[in-house]
Amino acid sequence: MRVMVCVAFGLLCMTGSVAASSRDLTMEAVNGASDPSVASEGDVSPILIKAQVLLDRARFSPGVIDGRDGENVRNAIRAFERAHELEADGTVDEALLAKLNGTSSDPVLMSYTIAEDDVKGPFTAIPERMEDQAKLERLSYSSPEELLAEKFHMDINLLKELNPGKRFDRAGESIVVANVASPDGAKDRPKADRVEVVKNERIVRVLGKDGAVLAVYPASIGSEEKPAPTGSYTVKAVAHNPVYTYNPDYGFKGVKAKEKFEIEPGPNNPVGTVWIDLSIESYGIHGTPEPEKVGKAYSHGCVRLTNWDAEDLAGMVKKGRRSIFSTDARRPRLNRRWRNSTGRASDPRPLRCHAF
Known part of the structure; x- marks a missing residue:
């Protein structure tokens, strides 16, 4: 994880709002934050920290929790609002906070x-x-x-x-x-029926058998040099702590090697801590060593999530499940009965990944 300079826009740019001070960022102040009108413009906001943690817990991931406004948190809010039949405007308001607070009573x-x-x-x-x-x-x-x-x-x-x-x-x-612990815990993750990679929104959406949204994650998807595919594919396997093999045929910028080489596992491996192998050769969904860039920078062609989101997704999919790459996947049905169905995480054979 490399430290980056964040440009924030402010969910609610209120006249006369002031930057958050260290006094505003006490545990008590953040846990008790309830007024969306005090979201700070261009700085860390207690109400945004609270919203991001609650979204993360509900599996509508904002990516890296930073207490600032940005595309990732707005996409997470819109997805949550659609799933709970709220106006999908991507802003923190009283209706959103009421629904988020209803998902968990634990302090953020x-x-x-x-x-x-x-x-x-x-x-x-x-x-x-x-x-x-x-x-x-x-x-x-x-x-x-x-x-x-x-x-x-x-x-x-x-x-x-x-x-x-x-x-x-x-x-x-x-x-x-x-406090990002999911209410159902890692052992009782919901079971994915379909995974949609929505290119124009830079998200990965996980759907259950009834079409309800189980999770939404921000993603970096493809690049101009190696665009992500369009179509329907299946999950072949899941590898935890993968070895990354660089193939010189792809000619990544800045890599001069003319022969294949391997990079050992670890959280700072080029594909992070998990690789979800798809039925299209050399493509997968995986983690990243730079979570703060997810949703903000393109990958080399695959689908890049934060390590923790990739691990969460890996626990919900199994071999044979569909993964759909689309420019604009059809909108899922509203989640009228919000619930967490359960399913076992798959435990496929290890594999080595050969491309981003």
């Missing part, structure tokens, strides 16, 4: 004591060049801050803003983090 921020496993490493400085990455034994996290931010689906800058003066490299330190 919580205290967390840094564990020994969080700080013991090893941590690895990740070089930019893929050829240099191939020399590493593992593409581990680069720091405890990166590990903790990804563990709680957060932007590193927000993690630091919520914890002024705190150390992240010391076990036993108490910090404030996003």
Whole structure:
């Protein structure tokens, strides 16, 4: 996860609104936030932190939780509003907050004591060049801050803003983090019947047998050099902690190697921590080492999600399920009876991925 400079537009640009101060970002202030009119223009907003965490928990992912406005959170809000028969305007208002609060009563921020496993490493400085990455034994996290931010689906800058003066490299330190635990837990994920990759919205949408929306994730989809396909395909397998194999036939910009090479597993592997293999050769849905760029930057042709969203999706699909790439997939039926159906995660054979 590399720190990026965010450009925020503000969900509700209210006259006279002020930037959030450190006092506004206390755990109590964020957990108790209820007034959408105080969303800060161009800065971190307690009400947006709350909305993002609740959306994440409900599987309408905003991507990286950063407390700022942007395309990813607006898409997540619209998807949630459509699924719950609200006006799909992509803004935080009282109707949206009422529905979000109804999905979970748990606080959105919580205290967390840094564990020994969080700080013991090893941590690895990740070089930019893929050829240099191939020399590493593992593409581990680069720091405890990166590990903790990804563990709680957060932007590193927000993690630091919520914890002024705190150390992240010391076990036993108490910090404030996003409470992103899903109500049904990882073991009881809903069962996907169909996965839709909607190119023009830059989202992946997961549907159940009755057509109800089970999850929506922001995604980077294809590129001009290697556009994502259009059509209907099936899931062939799911690989956790995949080895990435670079094929020089694709001629990625900045990669000069003329022969194939492999990059070892880890959260900073080019395809992240999971690869969902599709029935079209060299294409898949996968994680990323740069979650803050998901939905904002194109991939090399496949579908890139944050690592945590890719892992969540991997737990909902199984071999043979359809994955539909489309410019504009048909709108799913309204989720009139919001529920979490359950299903087992598949456990297919390991595989090596050969392209983004």
